[in-house]
Amino acid sequence: EICTRIKEIDEIMTVDSSSFMKAVWTMLGAISYLRNKRCEISIDLEFFAKSSTVVQYMCGARVRVGYFIIQQGILLRMLWRGNLLTHDVYYNPHRHASEVFLALGRKIGADTQDMSPATIKTSESDRRNLNSLLSSLGIQQYDILVVMNINASALCLERRWPVDRFAKLAVKILSSSDVKIVLIGDAHDALYVDGFMEIVQRDPRIFNLAGRLDIGMLTVLLEKTRLFITNDSGPLHIAVSVGTSTVSLFGPEIPERYGPVEREKHSVVYADIYCSPCLNVYNQKAALCRGMNECMHKITVEEVFDAVIKRYQK
Known part of the structure; x- marks a missing residue:
C-alpha cells in the first residue's frame, strides 16, 4: 500500500504468493508484460534470495544491476555477473541500509547525493477521515498528541520493548505533560495493544487506533503529532519522511543501519550489548535469543523518558 503513496513511483506490479500456482502464473504474466x-x-x-535475479534476467533489460554477497563464493558471483547481472554491487552489511540501496544507482551513474526520504502522498480525503475518527474519540484539533508504536512486525518480534515498560512510560508522560497519547498498529496488533490498554487501566487520555488507520491516515497523523515514540519498525521511517520528531528503540538491529540518518530531530535509545546486532542476511534475520531479548530489556523506562522529555522540549 505504501508504494502507491510514493510520488516517484508510476506503476506497481505484484505477484500473488497465496499459492504456488498463483505465484507462477502472476510471475509469468509480469515477465511477459515487462x-x-x-x-x-x-x-x-533483493540481497539474499537469487530468484529475483533470474526474473530480472528474464525480463530482458539491457542493464541489470544487483548485489553479490561474499559468502556466496567466487563461482556463484561469476555466474551472476557474467550471465545474469551486467553490473554487480557488493552487499555491505555494515553500512546504513539507505547507502546500500543507493550504491546500486551509483553503479550506473545516478546522482545519489540527495539522501532525503521519499515523499509520501496524502489527500484531503485522508485528512477528513483522520479528523473524523479523532473527533469521534474526543480528540480536538488543539490537543497535543504523542503517538506510540509498541509493536514490531512478525519478522522479528524481539524488536519489541516490553509492553509493561511502554505502559509505565505513558503514565510518566501523562503525569508531566498535558498531552494525549495515541497508539497505532495494524489489525494483527490490536490484541497486543489492547493488553497495553489493560495495563494503563484504559486511561481516557490514551487512545487505541490499532487496526483503524490506513497508510494515508497514519501519515497524516504522524504529520500532526508532536512526538513519535516507537520500536524499530516501518512507521519510524514514515515519521522521518514527514519531518516528525522521534524517539526510537533499537536492539536486534542497530541504529547505524536502520535508524534515522539525520539526528537533528531524532533520538535513538540503544543498549549496545555484545550480541547486538544479531539479525543479518545470513541467518534469515532470526534473533538468536528466541524471545529472550536482553537488548530490549536492558533499556530502562528512565532513559527512554529522559530522551522523550529532551526531544519534546526542543
Whole structure:
C-alpha cells in the first residue's frame, strides 16, 4: 500500500504468493508484460534470495544491476555477473541500509547525493477521515498528541520493548505533560495493544487506533503529532519522511543501519550489548535469543523518558 503513496513511483506490479500456482502464473504474466515494455534498466534490491535475479534476467533489460554477497563464493558471483547481472554491487552489511540501496544507482551513474526520504502522498480525503475518527474519540484539533508504536512486525518480534515498560512510560508522560497519547498498529496488533490498554487501566487520555488507520491516515497523523515514540519498525521511517520528531528503540538491529540518518530531530535509545546486532542476511534475520531479548530489556523506562522529555522540549 505504501508504494502507491510514493510520488516517484508510476506503476506497481505484484505477484500473488497465496499459492504456488498463483505465484507462477502472476510471475509469468509480469515477465511477459515487462518484456513487452522493453525496459532499458532493471535494478534488483533483493540481497539474499537469487530468484529475483533470474526474473530480472528474464525480463530482458539491457542493464541489470544487483548485489553479490561474499559468502556466496567466487563461482556463484561469476555466474551472476557474467550471465545474469551486467553490473554487480557488493552487499555491505555494515553500512546504513539507505547507502546500500543507493550504491546500486551509483553503479550506473545516478546522482545519489540527495539522501532525503521519499515523499509520501496524502489527500484531503485522508485528512477528513483522520479528523473524523479523532473527533469521534474526543480528540480536538488543539490537543497535543504523542503517538506510540509498541509493536514490531512478525519478522522479528524481539524488536519489541516490553509492553509493561511502554505502559509505565505513558503514565510518566501523562503525569508531566498535558498531552494525549495515541497508539497505532495494524489489525494483527490490536490484541497486543489492547493488553497495553489493560495495563494503563484504559486511561481516557490514551487512545487505541490499532487496526483503524490506513497508510494515508497514519501519515497524516504522524504529520500532526508532536512526538513519535516507537520500536524499530516501518512507521519510524514514515515519521522521518514527514519531518516528525522521534524517539526510537533499537536492539536486534542497530541504529547505524536502520535508524534515522539525520539526528537533528531524532533520538535513538540503544543498549549496545555484545550480541547486538544479531539479525543479518545470513541467518534469515532470526534473533538468536528466541524471545529472550536482553537488548530490549536492558533499556530502562528512565532513559527512554529522559530522551522523550529532551526531544519534546526542543
